[in-house]
Amino acid sequence: MAGDDNRLGSFLRSRREKIDAASAGVIDNTRRRVKGLRREELALLAGLSPSYYIRLEQGRDRNPSREILEALARVLRLDDTERAYLWSVAMPPLAPAGDDSDPAHAVRPGVLHLLERWRDLPAFVVSPSRDVLAGTTLAARVNPAWSPGHNLIEFAFLDPRARTVYPDREEILLQAVAGLRATAATRRSELDGFVASMRERSETFRALWDSHDVYERVVGEKRLAVDGLGILRLSFETFALAGSEGHVLYVYFPRPGSTDDEALRDLT
Template identity: 40%
Template sequence: MGTEPTNQLGQYLRARRALVTPEQSGLPAGSRRRVPGLRREEVALLAGVSADYYLRLERGRDRNPSAQVLQALARVLHLDDVETQYLHDLARPASRARTAARHRRAERVPARLHDLLAAVGVPAFVESRAFDVLASNPLALALSPRLAPGGNRLRSLFLDPAERDFHRDWEAATAEFVGAFRQSIAIPATGLADGDGGDPHGVAHDSRVAELVGELSLASGRFRALWDRHDVRRLRGGTTLVDHPVVGELKLHRDKFPVEGLLLVLYYPDAGGDSAEKLQLLASWAATTTEDAPPGT
């Protein structure tokens, strides 16, 4: 008979219930629990659905749960707004197929973005939804050579030892990147609407993403553990501390702006602060390095 095909909604439900403790749900922990987190029947009880119905959801036998059921599951699994929306999207393959068509357009950097990268006085680059770097300005390269076009930010983060030294809190950075990555590529294969059982990673529709997830899952235990959690985080900016080999510690704000299916990413310091001065020094160093480089390099 073989094993039953996996499905994205079921995988997400299993991953999230494994993270909720009985104590968080007001249930006795007991001493003979064989699974981390909540049992299926406990989730069903707390959500007000039958255990058989919940089992069908996890096994992909019911692909049309109502909004009320999804909201109840989100409450039981302690999902935030972003995770709740992700849960609803997983249960609506038809609408996600339309979104997939929009995202499958060629990832080409418009000429005006190249002009913008050249004009701004802060590290800036353009990335795809798979976190491939498509274009960057000289100051971004001075901040990190791993921001060169053709690189991938996830691959660098997990596989390049220099990234561990670069990020002041590498553990937090990896968790944030993987959650944002899953949100960015959260568009399952259109075949889900045809009842084919789905794709266990949610990436079969995009060979580039599938290749990247497969590579990182094999090469990095840290990535594999984070990927299996199914965390979802909003694509947004923030503040990060990095250790630069030339100018030392930099505190930089990060903002991301969507442009035609791509993301424009800017790193900038507080005006007048120590990091602003260091960034100016970095810009001068980068300009000097470029001027001193042999022709054709």
């Protein structure tokens, strides 16, 4: 994907380099000159032949069994999201059939009706590539990136306003790329071009993408700098909308009775 045809091998290598050899049970009295586990060490810990694992990481063998994947996930200490990503790159699903006339950009009328009624909440719908397709008026007032016509990834990495809007921008960037990689595992054909474009346009994006971190934050909290209000602290929930489009609904909300709650009511 976007210069990474061997996604399985690249992901395995990136995780291998993050495992501490001593904590994994490797006894080595020599001065180590490699990060993490050596390929041969990982292979032995997983019960594989070193030559087979090397072929797997180099992309010369791309058909590992379920047992092999489970063994590698155990040694690499993958969490649930990383395990799902490992499975998806090792056994990618068939591309879904569908209408190519306007892929993924038509938000259902019922969802639009809900957004119109949620006048007191920042809420918006995004495509797999994080294009904002629809949103509440309040969402655009809280964050310019949360309005239709913007892309969350492009805004965070390329728009100068992001440095002001996101007090914790570095963490936002890490989460954005890790989440995009998780999405790309199942929607590769849709995201190839977007990822390639971002790699060209942003050195920071390229470095984070090449780190192969993968996780999704479906709930959490963000701090945002809002004109006239200062720093607003909002929780969020995400909802995957049924359908082949891959749309996700984000809803942000303050803690009841907090100063953030009062500030958001004033803004409304």
